[in-house]
Amino acid sequence: MTTDTAVADEASAEQEPDSLQQQNPGGKPLKALLRPVAPKLAIGRILAVISALLAVVPYIALVHIGDMLLRAVAAGEPVDGDEVQRWLRILVITFTLRLLVYFVALTITHVADIQLGHVIRQRMVERFARVPLVWFTSTNSGRVRKALQDDIGTVHNLIAHQPVDGTNAAVMPLALMVYAFVVDWRLGLLTVATIPLYVAATAFSMRGMGAKTAEMDQRLSTVSARMVEFVTGITVVKAFGRVGRAHRRYQDAAEEFQQFYYSWVGPLIRVSSLGSSLLAVPLILLINIGGGTWLVHRDLVTPANVLATSLIALLVPYGIEVLMNSMWAQQMAVASAQRIVDLLDTPVLDDRAGDTLPVGHEVVFDRVSYSYGSGDDAELALDEVGFTLREGTVTALVGPSGSGKSTIATLLARFDDPRSGQIRLGGVPVAAIGDLYSHVGFVLQDPQLPAISIRDNIALGRPDATDEQIREAARAAQILDEIDSLPRGFDTVYGSDTGLSGGQAQRIAIARAILVDAPVLVLDEATALTDPESQHQIQQALSRLVRGRTVLVIGHRPEVISGVDQIVLVESGRVVATGTHDDLLEEPAYARLWRFADATSSAGAEGGL
Template identity: 45%
Template sequence: MSTATLKSAEAGTAAGAARTPSPLGVLLRPVKGRVRAAVALQGLAAALGLAPLICLAELARVLLADGPADPAAVWPLVAGALAGAVASPAAGAAATLVGHLADNDMQLSVRRALVRHLGRVPLGWFAGKGSGRVKKALHDDIEDVHSLVAHTLPDLASVVAVPAVALVYLAAVDWRLTLVALVPVAGGVLLFARAMAGSMKKMAEYAEAMGAVNTAAVEFVNGIQVVKHFGGHRRAHERFTRAADAFADFFASWSRSTTPVTVGSFLLLSAPTVAVAAVAAGTAFTLLGWSDPASVVAFALLAPALCAPMNVIGSRMQQIQAATAAAGRVAALLDTPVLPEGGGARPQGSRVVFDGVRFAYPDGGDGERGGEALRGVDLVLEPGTVTALVGPSGAGKTTLATLPARFHDATAGSVSIGGADVRDIPADELYRTVGFVFQEVRLLRESVADNIAMGRPEAGRAEVEAAARAARIAERIEALPRGYDSVVGEDAELSGGEAQRVAIARALLADTPVLILDEATAAVDPVSEAAIQDALGELARGRTVLVVAHRLATVTGADRIAVMEAGRVVETGTHRELLERGGRYAGLWRAQHPPEPDGTGEKQ
């Protein structure tokens, strides 16, 4: 179910086919046979469900005939009614079983395909809206397709089978009464079509009006502190009330224009209306000698089945549309470009070289930023040294730092580790070589020990505890209700600084020779920062380290500082060398460390 599978499935549908199969058809292809079987079984169950009513109608014909009833004609009808009453739910249960098993296999294959595919998508893709799209595809969209496979398609079989069987039987009983019974059905269908006229345009207006309400509500709630502080709450509230009033006016107008017609349609398509019309006509026909009482019984029992489809057809069509749209989103996700797999190169050492690196985010699309972020960066990270990237926001620091881990691939130039281009290093080998600790920590809803051991699942408890001690987080973990077995989000509630130290313990245990730190202390309090700095000092020992920092005071001890601006490295040197040079770094330092009030000069 990868992109290649989708393409090959599309190509192999039927040579010379006029159009490409829909994404929904492609997703359902592996279970198509079982879905058809479930639909057929549900249709059979619906048809068999009418068998008891048909047998009862025929039994009435036998019993109302002149003279004593013939037992040879009565008992087969009774047996047929009982058999239909038993066979119908049995066929329905079989349809449910087959449909849900097919649905389970479909969901499993699609989710596996998504996981395999997304495992090869650039990690940077997830930084934008990627994670939201993944959640929607893996849960919401597949749930929509599940409803189609397990419920909607079998239900449609019932919707078709019930009126079809009833119509054939009633036409055989009395074609004139059948035409009478169809009059309210036809009238209801016409009214329903009239009510739905222009519904697509109205639905678009509905979505737009609801979107305006949601936007105003979110704006009001998110900014409530600011607007109340500056006295603008009345304006923000008025925007919300205007949007809500506009939505209410639109919806009321739409309802007024469609409610009478819709109610009329539902009344004509209701089972009592059809039954009363058929029985009244049958009574009149019987009095006129055109029909017989047994036929009236048959129509009283089965005429309501003629309007069965219209009770659910609208919701089922909406479910089909939702599933079709969901399948399109899943297929689009499976078409997300992936990083080419490495060719088998192995790094020989931990020297990192950026050689003429250029990188441009896509214009629009997932990156959404567009434009060139790096413009010919040359930089060497020597083994066992700490190199700091500094510069103003938007200079390209984080973008450059993510390239050794292949969050993206450079659009020009190369990034190599130990003499091997990162594009030629297999993913498993690359992530055994490059570790990273970022400002935003991600801990899974697992035990603290499992979170630490993520990079080395085979590590023993003693190694996990040693990494925690080195990361200055062991005491906090041991104070948790179940210690290292406490589950994050359940009985382990960690602050930002504590979670950061768990991430550092994870990196320590992974023991990668190259380490990337991106603003690891930017969002924590001074006490946590001191503990994290101690842990980072332990983590950086003997490794090739690249640090991204905005606060220059945190990297004054770096072996080398590279100053970036507008996607280029404009200065390199130690803290003291760069200050003495009086260039861009010195200006940044003065901005962050103005002269002391007593005029003694800058802190250095």
């Protein structure tokens, strides 16, 4: 596309949602996203609670067995083997049952994750099939890639693991600590001795975590978008020696993220290190075994009690660590869910299209206005544009770069809907024509060939076309011999088995338009980026393509402009004048364009339409 599309790209980038501003502290987007699998997640949490409570029983069994052994030794009596075996069976059964319940809970949440991933991707495909084509810019490509890969992966961890791991990490240490107080309140205090200090340090370091996490995620989205933007245009910028300038936007975004991350994480690491030292194993053992030994010597508790509560104290830090990771995952998932919901809420084209068929193929632009931004203050790219394409004629759009020519052309192909006004084809608004692309075909500057076979590329608009029809379209587009010369012919996969020149790719796009055989045709500078030899071949194909059709063409070359039935002069989004070449020679703006085009036209320029 031309400069008009570049304007659209910039406008789209400005509209990119700011995760920091849109962050909902209550996690409402996340709740809405998880609604289809909420029952499964609830079952997973319930099973996790059961598993966590079962984890207490082995410690109860351990205390009972230890006390029986110590009492038997102290009394010089034999150990009650049956009682010991009974408690051992209880220990093994509950431990095994706990693992089984935990496994079932994880299985349920993983199934929920698979289900939700399918639902999200399906909804995205359905949504993207209905959004305006102008929405698909390089910046939006970065957003879509992040949502489909990174964000769904982040939500995966939250669904598949957090309901079970997080619930277990919260309930199991709590249940064990309660049991430690049941064994002896003094041992219970030793078990949690360092936790208040750790919680205080953690609370201090977590201040503003939600906002910071959202800001980090937003900055990562910006870096991702700039990377896609840079890589997509690397060929052109290298050809013109502008790599440094083109790379700067990506580099600046990366450096800004780096500075933000270091300034945020640096203090966190110091506080986190202090907090982690309070849960170190040597310190916990020193407090619990040292304090427990003193209590044993005073005959306040038994060694079995001290052993059980010391083991519980060692498990508490693990539970806290998992719980903190779950909280971090929750923060990340809320931001990811917000971006996914934003994409799923992308504005779509009006679906009022019905079975109305146009009567004839005259095209009328009736006071059409359009802006790439939203809101009343958005700058208009087109301002009440009005003209008519008579059936069976060729109309050329001319004007300086950025005047709105490509925007007009793509609105006819319904890449988006006007902000106001109407475009009618055969007396019917294009938005009301159900199968618009059987009536309107287009060949753009960028041919946009998917990575599929050349046969499928040509038949993209008519999947039911026969091989003979595809070959005939390729012949008419002056590309048949070159396709046949490829090792795999029409089965050659574009971008994988072979690469094509710009002229070859453009002629395949023309073959596609010929096969569709639409009575209205939009040509957006179809030869602008090709060499003179390719221009001649493309022009021969276009000359055959436009016969008998209503054609809207964008072009600057004198041969194109002078050979059409009507010329529409566009400046700053407005139609300045319409008429034939001779009619407009007295128009100063047209005369300037004509002199410039005539001066820069090469000897090998394309022939007349």
